[in-house]
Amino acid sequence: SQQGEEDPQALSIQEGENATMNCSYKTSINNLQWYRQNSGRGLVHLILIRSNEREKHSGRLRVTLDTSKKSSSLLITASRAADTASYFCATGGTGNQFYFGTGTSLTVIP
Amino acid sequence: DAGVIQSPRHEVTEMGQEVTLRCKPISGHDYLFWYRQTMMRGLELLIYFNNNVPIDDSGMPEDRFSAKMPNASFSTLKIQPSEPRDSAVYFCASSPPDRENTEAFFGQGTRLTVV
Numbered sequence: 001s002q003q004g005e006e007d008p009q010a011l012s013i014q015e016g017e018n019a020t021m022n023c024s025y026k027t028s029i030n031n032l033q034w035y036r037q038n039s040g041r042g043l044v045h046l047i048l049i050r051s052n053e054r055e056k057h058s059g060r061l062r063v064t065l066d067t068s069k070k071s072s073s074l075l076i077t078a079s080r081a082a083d084t085a086s087y088f089c090a091t092g093g094t095g096n097q098f099y100f101g102t103g104t105s106l107t108v109i110p
Numbered sequence: 111d112a113g114v115i116q117s118p119r120h121e122v123t124e125m126g127q128e129v130t131l132r133c134k135p136i137s138g139h140d141y142l143f144w145y146r147q148t149m150m151r152g153l154e155l156l157i158y159f160n161n162n163v164p165i166d167d168s169g170m171p172e173d174r175f176s177a178k179m180p181n182a183s184f185s186t187l188k189i190q191p192s193e194p195r196d197s198a199v200y201f202c203a204s205s206p207p208d209r210e211n212t213e214a215f216f217g218q219g220t221r222l223t224v225v
Contacts, residue, residue, distance in 0.1 A: 033213065041218060042203075042216035042217055042218045043216045044216070045214065045215070048213060090214075097155055100153035103152060103153075
């Protein structure tokens with residue numbers, strides 16, 4: 001399987017704290033993306049990091065990529081209750097397809 | 111643009127019946143993907159199209175599953191005959207042709223229940 005794996009599977013934090021989730025993948029990539037899924041909804045793209053980038057920021061999101069370790073991390077700073085969702089990493093195949101990881105379920109407690 | 115549109119949102123059918131799921135991608139996107147999401151297996155890529163042509167269908171679980179894209183604005187995923195283990199949420203997604211910025215846009219999904 002080309003699917004990645006997120007770690008942890010579930011994370012529960014207090015509002016205002018930072019949330020960190022990790023993604024490991026198996027094959028070489030052109031880019032890695034993070035998506036968010038609210039319960040019962042489709043996935044929404046958050047951020048894309050290219051294989052030649054090591055870190056990227058977007059608002060309260062910070063993504064790092066270590067291609068030597070085939071891993072990435074997503075940091076959400078100053079979390080809010082509205083950040084409660086599942087977060088998935090996605091890696092590209094040889095074409096333009098995406099393979100998703102198993103997801104991290106984040107609960108932010110108000 | 112209204113985004114990727116899937117129909118129906120919910121489908122309940124009896125085992126053995128044919129099920130057809132529909133998807134309208136975002137105009138101008140030339141990649142279309144079908145995914146299946148279950149608790150046990152997560153998000154699985156079933157098949158994807160480029161310019162209406164199926165590129166990789168290795169994720170299609172069985173011959174009972176088939177997908178078509180007769181034109182740039184419409185795709186179907188058909189299950190015939192359906193089985194209870196096909197119960198899942200099926201997502202369609204599309205993405206633009208830029209390989210350097212290949213964000214995928216997802217529909218709201220079709221929740222399929224086979225009883």
